[in-house]
Amino acid sequence: QVQLVQSGAEVKKPGASVRVSCRASGYTFTSYIVAWVRQAPGQGLEWLGWISPKTGETSYAQKVQGRVTMTTDTSTNTVYMELRSLRSDDSAVYYCARDEGYCSGAGCYRWLHPWGQGTLLTVSS
Amino acid sequence: IVLTQSPGTLSLSPGERATLSCRASQSISSGYLGWLQQKPGQAPRLLISSASNRATGIPDRFGGSGSGTDFTLTISSLEPEDFAIYYCQLYGDPPSWTFGQGTKVEI
Numbered sequence: 001q002v003q004l005v006q007s008g009a010e011v012k013k014p015g016a017s018v019r020v021s022c023r024a025s026g027y028t029f030t031s032y033i034v035a036w037v038r039q040a041p042g043q044g045l046e047w048l049g050w051i052s053p054k055t056g057e058t059s060y061a062q063k064v065q066g067r068v069t070m071t072t073d074t075s076t077n078t079v080y081m082e083l084r085s086l087r088s089d090d091s092a093v094y095y096c097a098r099d100e101g102y103c104s105g106a107g108c109y110r111w112l113h114p115w116g117q118g119t120l121l122t123v124s125s
Numbered sequence: 126i127v128l129t130q131s132p133g134t135l136s137l138s139p140g141e142r143a144t145l146s147c148r149a150s151q152s153i154s155s156g157y158l159g160w161l162q163q164k165p166g167q168a169p170r171l172l173i174s175s176a177s178n179r180a181t182g183i184p185d186r187f188g189g190s191g192s193g194t195d196f197t198l199t200i201s202s203l204e205p206e207d208f209a210i211y212y213c214q215l216y217g218d219p220p221s222w223t224f225g226q227g228t229k230v231e232i
Contacts, residue, residue, distance in 0.1 A: 035222060037222070037224075044212065044224055044225070044226045044227050045161075045169065045212055045214075045224040045227075046224070047221055047222040047223065047224070050220065050221075059219065059220055059221065061221065095168055095169070097169075101216070107154065107156045108154065108156050108157070109156040109157070109174065109175045110156065110157050110174075110216035111159045111171055111174035111175070111180075111214075111216075112159070112161075112171065112214060112222065113170075113171035113174070113180060114170070114171070115168040115169055115170065115171075116168065117168050118168050
């Protein structure tokens with residue numbers, strides 16, 4: 001079945017960097033964009049950006065632009081998200097999700113499914 | 126575009142009907158509006174795509190409707206496992222995702 005499996009929890013100090021991985025299985029990896037979303041403790045969902053495994057094209061949210069880099073490794077069907085210059089407010093659960101959709105004569109359709117299990121990042125001195 | 130969900134919390138009993146609202150700050154394509162369910166300690170999961178299409182494996186007690194700026198998620202008869210937080214999600218232009226702040230359905 002279609003599955004996204006993320007790397008394990010991380011604890012980092014302020015100013016450090018972290019790289020979270022998201023390994024895809026059960027579908028053609030290069031056919032779907034992968035999005036990254038985070039959720040601070042007790043808060044809602046925040047989109048961080050996306051990457052096309054086919055082209056390497058990326059788009060980042062303004063809030064993390066300049067500190068985030070998303071990459072892919074097509075040999076292992078893995079997407080990576082690196083976040084640098086970590087701050088305490090980067091502490092959150094980070095999720096990857098497959099961006100799926102299509103266009104037909106009736107219109108265009110888009111959704112995020114499935115989601116990875118999440119990776120907890122704790123930034124603390 | 127901002128998505129505003131209401132109410133913030135919905136207190137209901139098993140067997141009751143739940144009606145959750147998601148309002149967009151401007152008219153949107155219903156094809157880009159979805160609903161997610163998140164239980165404590167779990168990742169979000171897709172319930173409804175394109176405003177009204179149930180994702181694979183989602184029970185038919187979950188229904189979505191709406192157009193323009195107003196969208197609704199209805200749970201016809203709450204089961205114990207339905208008590209969770211529900212988010213609406215929107216795909217936007219330039220390509221990006223926006224989420225509502227969530228509605229908690231509690232017992």
